[in-house]
Every structure is written in structure tokens, then in C-alpha cells.
Amino acid sequence: MSKLLELKNIYASYAGAKVLEDVSIAIENNEILGLVGESGSGKSTTAKVVTGLLKPDSGSVVFNGRELKGKRDKDICRRIQMVFQNPEGSLNPKHKIGEILYDAMHFHFRDMSRDEIESKCLSLIKRMELPQDTLSRYPKSFSGGQKQRIALARALCVEPELLIADEPTSSLDVSVQLNMLELIKELKEERGLGILFISHDLGVINYLCDNVAVMKKGRLVEMQSKERFFRHPETDYGKELLDSVAEMKK
Amino acid sequence: MAAVSGGTMTDSVLAIKNLKIFSNENDAVIVDGIDIDIKNGESLGIVGESGSGKTLTLRSLIGLIPEGVHISFDDKTDNDKIAMIFQNPVKALDPLYPVVKQLREVYLAHHGALDAHAGRKSIGDRFMRLLAGEGAKNAVGRKKSGKEAECDKWIKSIMQRLSLPEGLLEEDRYPRSLSGGQCQRIGIAMALACEPEVLLCDEPTTALDVTVQKQTVELIKELQSEYGFAIVFVTHNLAVASEMCDRIMVLKNGRIVEEGKTSELLKDPKDSYTKMLVDSVLTVPERN
Amino acid sequence: MKKLLKKLRHSTLYIGLIMLLLLVIAAIAAPYICSYDPISQDLYATLKAPGTSEHILGTDQLGRDMLSRLLYAARTDLAVMVLAEIVPFISGIFIGMLSGYFGGRTEWIISLVTDTFIAFPYYLLVIVVAFMTGAGIHGIFITFMIVGWLVYARVAKPLTASMKNSEWVQAAKLMGYSDFRIIVREIFPNVLPQAVVVLMTDMAALLVAIVTLGYLGIGITAPTPDWGSMISEGQTLIGTAPYLSLLPGLMVVYTGISLSLIGDGLADRWR
Numbered sequence: 001m002s003k004l005l006e007l008k009n010i011y012a013s014y015a016g017a018k019v020l021e022d023v024s025i026a027i028e029n030n031e032i033l034g035l036v037g038e039s040g041s042g043k044s045t046t047a048k049v050v051t052g053l054l055k056p057d058s059g060s061v062v063f064n065g066r067e068l069k070g071k072r073d074k075d076i077c078r079r080i081q082m083v084f085q086n087p088e089g090s091l092n093p094k095h096k097i098g099e100i101l102y103d104a105m106h107f108h109f110r111d112m113s114r115d116e117i118e119s120k121c122l123s124l125i126k127r128m129e130l131p132q133d134t135l136s137r138y139p140k141s142f143s144g145g146q147k148q149r150i151a152l153a154r155a156l157c158v159e160p161e162l163l164i165a166d167e168p169t170s171s172l173d174v175s176v177q178l179n180m181l182e183l184i185k186e187l188k189e190e191r192g193l194g195i196l197f198i199s200h201d202l203g204v205i206n207y208l209c210d211n212v213a214v215m216k217k218g219r220l221v222e223m224q225s226k227e228r229f230f231r232h233p234e235t236d237y238g239k240e241l242l243d244s245v246a247e248m249k250k
Numbered sequence: 251m252a253a254v255s256g257g258t259m260t261d262s263v264l265a266i267k268n269l270k271i272f273s274n275e276n277d278a279v280i281v282d283g284i285d286i287d288i289k290n291g292e293s294l295g296i297v298g299e300s301g302s303g304k305t306l307t308l309r310s311l312i313g314l315i316p317e318g319v320h321i322s323f324d325d326k327t328d329n330d331k332i333a334m335i336f337q338n339p340v341k342a343l344d345p346l347y348p349v350v351k352q353l354r355e356v357y358l359a360h361h362g363a364l365d366a367h368a369g370r371k372s373i374g375d376r377f378m379r380l381l382a383g384e385g386a387k388n389a390v391g392r393k394k395s396g397k398e399a400e401c402d403k404w405i406k407s408i409m410q411r412l413s414l415p416e417g418l419l420e421e422d423r424y425p426r427s428l429s430g431g432q433c434q435r436i437g438i439a440m441a442l443a444c445e446p447e448v449l450l451c452d453e454p455t456t457a458l459d460v461t462v463q464k465q466t467v468e469l470i471k472e473l474q475s476e477y478g479f480a481i482v483f484v485t486h487n488l489a490v491a492s493e494m495c496d497r498i499m500v501l502k503n504g505r506i507v508e509e510g511k512t513s514e515l516l517k518d519p520k521d522s523y524t525k526m527l528v529d530s531v532l533t534v535p536e537r538n
Numbered sequence: 539m540k541k542l543l544k545k546l547r548h549s550t551l552y553i554g555l556i557m558l559l560l561l562v563i564a565a566i567a568a569p570y571i572c573s574y575d576p577i578s579q580d581l582y583a584t585l586k587a588p589g590t591s592e593h594i595l596g597t598d599q600l601g602r603d604m605l606s607r608l609l610y611a612a613r614t615d616l617a618v619m620v621l622a623e624i625v626p627f628i629s630g631i632f633i634g635m636l637s638g639y640f641g642g643r644t645e646w647i648i649s650l651v652t653d654t655f656i657a658f659p660y661y662l663l664v665i666v667v668a669f670m671t672g673a674g675i676h677g678i679f680i681t682f683m684i685v686g687w688l689v690y691a692r693v694a695k696p697l698t699a700s701m702k703n704s705e706w707v708q709a710a711k712l713m714g715y716s717d718f719r720i721i722v723r724e725i726f727p728n729v730l731p732q733a734v735v736v737l738m739t740d741m742a743a744l745l746v747a748i749v750t751l752g753y754l755g756i757g758i759t760a761p762t763p764d765w766g767s768m769i770s771e772g773q774t775l776i777g778t779a780p781y782l783s784l785l786p787g788l789m790v791v792y793t794g795i796s797l798s799l800i801g802d803g804l805a806d807r808w809r
Contacts, residue, residue: 077714094727203532
């Protein structure tokens with residue numbers, strides 16, 4: 001059975017500088033792969049290559065056994081969705097939440113009736129634990145945590161197979177973060193999603209992910225199951241990252 | 251609200267009683283009566299989420315109150331010797347001047363030797379002095395005053411101590427060409443130039459990479475034992491606060507929810523909010 | 539006192555809107571309010587000062603009623619001002635958005651065109667067009683269509699360029715929406731408010747241009763009443779019957795102020 005997503009020997013550059021060097025990653029169905037790295041490691045760029053927002057210089061992106069080349073068609077776009085780091089910029093300030101979700105579903109599911117779409121929107125909002133009147137409101141009336149859940153709803157309303165989460169909880173308060181992570185975990189089980197979860201926070205990675213991939217300066221330096229990585233990191237850099245985690249001295 | 255830990259206000263290096271902060275717009279209360287008392291050499295951590303008022307409280311201690319807000323308090327033990335380091339280290343430096351120049355300016359200003367000669371030598375400056383009859387030679391190159399020589403010596407030693415690149419002394423660079431960690435160390439150097447008794451830290455590691463965060467926290471702790479200043483460390487990260495501080499104060503919505511010694515607070519949090527914060531810290535498993 | 543000033547600042551929009559609305563209603567209702575026809579002459583009732591006869595605002599040297607001339611001129615001038623803006627407004631915003639969104643070669647070509655057209659002096663251009671096609675309203679329309687879009691392109695381009703990299707545009711791309719759809723349905727609603735603010739001041743400037751051309755005799759021509767030609771006709775009698783030129787002039791100032799206040803008010807609101 002082919003993997004959900006594979007990056008094979010990706011080289012990529014941005015604004016003239018080399019950002020990714022020989023990066024190869026694989027994600028299975030129903031797996032949460034954590035991608036860790038510091039600034040300049042190339043983790044966000046990797047996300048851009050997976051989603052097609054950035055074209056690699058060489059190498060291939062393979063989705064469900066099919067290589068993705070050039071401009072992606074509508075259906076492929078639907079199946080790979082993303083949640084971004086900054087909740088303030090994720091939603092178009094001039095569109096109501098209901099419009100955002102309805103437009104997306106109507107665009108992809110042509111034979112769904114208006115009523116069907118509306119009821120799906122409502123149940124999605126409820127699942128995300130958002131207030132009842134969410135659909136008729138504008139983004140600016142929501143908190144950061146709520147905006148992120150709306151962004152998650154948008155990503156999931158078109159029933160993707162692969163979700164890329166680029167530091168979705170980094171800008172959120174601690175009390176809200178745990179809630180969001182639990183939600184992501186549950187949704188992954190419910191929908192059988194594959195998730196590429198990018199974060200600099202190893203505590204979050206430990207909580208959520210099945211496997212861990214470590215990036216440094218545009219290269220993939222280590223890739224292991226979570227248990228093995230945290231107990232026995234292979235590389236010096238992996239060890240350095242684990243050593244830097246602030247521990248609660250009780 | 252917890253009581254202030256023992257001792258009178260007089261052996262504090264910095265203290266404020268019943269600090270209240272209001273928004274100018276509708277007199278809304280942002281911070282509702284906080285007491286802070288910092289003793290010589292201690293480290294106080296102020297922990298809270300967004301909207302807790304922790305940053306505004308810190309700024310009130312040093313008088314850096316932003317626009318749109320006003321404060322009131324009952325009593326204040328002031329201190330001239332306070333310095334502060336900020337959350338975004340690159341933005342905390344003047345983008346138009348190279349870093350060593352800025353550091354020099356802070357040192358000389360603190361030691362009272364800052365005047366037209368020691369400050370920025372702009373073309374306008376030189377022209378004015380030419381007109382004043384100083385002669386071209388004087389306006390362009392002079393022998394350095396005593397204080398300036400001291401300054402140079404101090405800068406050299408502090409840059410070594412803080413592991414800043416020696417090359418900066420020969421070829422000064424702008425903040426934007428340094429890393430976040432390096433800019434933060436320049437910020438720390440500027441703070442040390444003021445010979446502070448209290449160092450205020452406004453989430454100084456949040457914007458830094460994980461490995462750099464650890465180095466910075468360790469550096470601040472080392473400097474504290476070398477120089478003996480007190481620290482007030484504001485953060486949303488309970489784990490970082492626990493590494494840094496002996497006492498922690500938890501803020502929520504402008505009020506102190508719980509306050510006490512770090513080890514006690516973390517082992518046995520009394521307030522449910524504190525407990526929630528402690529439980530929300532995601533840990534990393536033990537290593538082999 | 540502070541609160542009073544604050545209230546005043548917040549009401550610029552409403553004051554401007556009310557002012558403009560009054561004028562527009564008066565202009566539309568002109569045929570019903572005015573008891574006289576704007577072009578019929580009454581040589582027995584020439585140069586009656588305002589408030590001295592049945593003509594509320596007096597008559598001009600040909601006995602034509604000032605009130606109806608002013609209001610009918612408002613109809614013409616305001617209509618031309620609004621209609622002339624339509625095409626440049628829409629096309630300018632669109633061109634600016636294309637330039638900002640695609641960048642690269644598209645931006646380069648459009649910038650070249652913009653920089654060239656900016657060099658064209660508006661009034662000179664109108665005079666040339668007027669000489670080529672004869673005086674009249676069409677000269678204004680043609681000229682404004684050639685250069686009027688520039689301001690809007692200049693506003694739309696940087697706005698679009700800054701929005702291009704925001705996460706909600708990236709999310710739209712990920713959703714599979716076409717570039718055209720993103721520009722029109724995602725970006726345009728965010729550009730529109732700023733463009734409307736510019737529109738207000740641009741219309742005020744255009745009105746002054748229309749009136750100036752009427753004054754020079756190469757814009758709106760007789761017998762259509764127009765504030766500009768009214769000012770020019772009243773010029774020779776400025777000593778004895780100043781109201782002939784003053785009243786139309788005041789109308790221009792009034793309209794300009796109301797548009798300015800609306801523009802300011804909107805800008806404040808949408809900040």
C-alpha cells in the first residue's frame with residue numbers, strides 16, 4: 001500500500017537562497033508526523049512544498065502514489081489542507097465564517113444541496129466547540145483560540161486526507177493550547193487523517209505525534225518513532241534539542 | 251490575593267503597593283491592585299497568560315507606561331538602578347545605529363560622560379563645532395577623554411564575557427545583521443552598563459530558538475550570581491519561570507491569583523487556575 | 539471637553555453625509571422646488587439681488603432665476619462628476635490589483651504604463667482633447683478615462699501586494715480557488731474601503747476640474763447651466779452684483795467640503 005505522502009530528495013530555494021537540501025519524508029494514513037526544528041531549519045518551507053505553495057528546484061512530491069507536477073487540480077487541493085501559525089491572519093476579515101465554510105464546500109461538492117451544506121457547517125461548528133452564532137459573525141469578533149478552531153474547521157470541511165499544521169498552537173495561551181491539541185488528536189482518529197505537525201515545542205510533539213523528524217539548516221537529520229527519539233536520540237543535535245527543554249523543577 | 255512576603259518595605263530594592271492600571275478609554279481596570287516587593291538579590295517570576303496584565307505591571311515598575319493607559323498606586327519604593335530587557339531583542343535596538351555604538355552611548359550616558367563629543371558625530375554636529383571656532387582638527391579627531399577610555403575597556407571585557415563576536419569591535423554591525431540571541435546579549439550588556447540593582451525581564455526568551463533560550467536563561471542566572479542584582483522575570487511559560495525564579499506570582503485578569511516559593515507553588519498549587527497552568531505544561535519523557 | 543471633541547471627530551462622516559445628501563436631494567427635486575425655468579429669460583426682471591423679489595436667490599443679467607440655475611447646474615456637474623469616475627475607479631482598482639497580485643513581469647509592464655501616464659498634465663490634456671473634438675462634456679470623460687485610473691491603481695497595488703502573502707490568501711490558494719476568483723472575491727473587498735476614501739477626494743478634485751473647464755468655456759457649454767460658466771458670466775459684474783459669481787463658487791466649496799468630510803470620516807472609521 002502506498003504511503004499517503006512522500007517527499008523524495010527535495011531541493012528548494014527561496015529568494016535566491018537554498019532552503020531545503022535533499023529532504024525526504026514519508027507520512028502514512030492515520031499517522032501524526034512531528035517536524036521539529038529551530039528558525040532557519042526549513043520546516044515551514046517543507047510545508048510549503050507539500051502544499052504546493054512553493055515549487056521545489058528538484059525532487060518529487062508523491063501523493064497516494066501519484067507524483068504531483070505543475071499546477072494541482074481542484075481535487076488534489078481539496079485533499080491536502082493546512083492550518084497556519086498566526087490566527088490573526090488566517091481568516092479573510094471581510095468574510096463571515098458561514099460564507100467561508102459554505103463557499104469552500106460548495107466549490108468542491110457540487111452535488112450537495114444548500115441545506116445539506118448548511119447542516120454540515122452547523123455540525124462542524126458544534127464539533128469545534130464554537131458558539132452557536134459563529135456562522136453569522138466576522139473573524140474579528142473571535143479570540144485567537146477560536147480563530148484557530150475556525151481555521152481548522154475550514155481545513156476539515158472539505159474532507160482532506162492530509163492535514164498540515166504549522167505551529168497551530170504557538171501563539172495561543174497555555175490553557176487553550178491543550179484543548180486544541182486534544183481536538184486535533186480526536187479529529188485525526190475520527191477521520192483517519194494523516195497529519196504533518198510542525199512545532200518547535202518538544203512537549204507538544206511528545207503529546208501529539210507518533211513519529212518525529214528533526215530538521216536543521218535545511219536538512220533532515222533524524223527521523224524516528226516518538227518513543228525512540230525521546231529516550232534515545234541518535235544525533236547530537238537531537239540531544240541538544242532535548243537538553244534545551246525547560247523542565248519544571250518541582 | 252496573597253499577602254506580601256515578610257520584611258518591611260525598607261529593605262526592598264523595588265516595591266509597589268496597590269498598583270492599579272486603567273485604560274484611558276473608559277477607565278476600564280486592567281490591573282486591579284497588585285503588591286510587589288522585591289528584596290535584594292532575589293528572583294521573582296510573574297506568570298500569566300495574555301490579558302493578565304503582567305507586561306503592563308512590569309513596565310509600571312520602571313515607568314515605561316504606554317499610551318492609552320494610566321496608573322495609580324499607594325506607595326512605591328523607587329530605585330534609579332533598574333534596567334530592562336525586552337521580548338523582541340532585534341526590535342529593542344535602534345535599527346539605524348550599529349550595536350557597539352549604541353552600547354557605548356548607554357555606558358557613557360549612565361556614567362555622565364555623554365555630551366556632543368561622545369555622542370553621535372553627525373555632519374551637522376561637526377559643522378556646528380567648526381562654526382563655533384573649534385577648528386577643523388578638533389571637530390574631526392580628538393584624543394579620547396578618560397571616561398571614554400574606561401568605556402572601551404569595559405565594552406571589550408563585557409563582550410568577551412557574553413561571548414559576543416570580537417570582530418564587532420573592529421567592524422561594528424547593525425542589529426538586523428545579528429541573530430536574535432546575539433541581539434539579546436547586546437540588550438543584556440546595555441542593562442549591565444547601568445549597574446542595575448534590579449533587572450526586569452519582559453519575556454526575553456520567548457522570541458528565541460529553543461537552544462538559544464536555554465543559553466540565555468543560564469547566562470542571566472550566572473550574571474545574577476556575579477553581579478548580585480534582583481530579577482523580575484515575566485513569562486507565560488511556567489517551566490522557564492521555575493528554572494529562573496525562587497518566587498512565583500501568578501496573575502490572571504489583573505489580579506494576583508497565587509504567590510509563593512517556586513517549589514511549593516508547583517508541588518502543591520492552591521488555586522485552581524494555578525493548578526490548571528501546572529497541569530498544562532507538556533513534559534518530555536525521561537531519557538535513558 | 540475631551541469628550542466633546544471626540545464626539546465631533548466621530549461625526550465628520552455624518553456631517554459630510556448630511557451635507558451631501560441635502561444637496562443631492564435638492565438637485566434631484568429641482569424641477570419640483572423651483573418655480574422658474576433655469577434658461578427662460580425675463581428681461582423685465584434682470585439683476586434682482588437675492589431676497590429682494592419673488593426670486594429667492596435673485597436673477598442674473600438676463601433675468602434668469604439664480605436658484606433654479608444653481609440647482610440645475612448641480613444636476614449637471616454632480617452627474618458628470620459621478621459618471622466620469624465610474625470607469626476609472628473600477629479599471630484603476632483592477633489594474634492595481636493585477637499588478638500587486640502577480641508581481642514580476644505583470645507588475646513591470648503596468649508600472650511602466652503608470653509611470654508614463656502620470657507624466658500627463660490633466661488640464662493640458664483636456665485642452666488638447668477639447669481642441670481635437672470640440673468643447674463639451676465628452677472632453678472631460680475622455681481625458682479622465684485616460685488618466686483618472688492612476689490614483690486607484692496606485693492605492694490598490696501596494697495593498698494587494700501586502701495581502702498576497704497573508705495566510706488567508708494562501709488558504710484560498712490551497713482551497714483550489716483560481717487566481718481570478720481570489721482577486722475578485724477575496725482581495726477586492728479588502729481594497730475597496732481604501733479606494734472609496736480616495737474616491738471622495740478624487741471626486742472633489744474632479745468637480746473643481748469640471749467647474750474650471752466650464753469657466754474657461756471648454757467644458758460644459760451653454761445653454762446647459764453649469765457652476766463654472768455661471769462664475770465666468772458673473773465675472774464682469776463682480777463689483778455690482780457679486781452674488782452672480784459668489785453663489786456658484788460657494789456651491790463648489792460646499793460640495794468639496796462635504797466630500798472631504800465623508801472621506802475623512804470613512805478613513806477614520808476604517809482605520
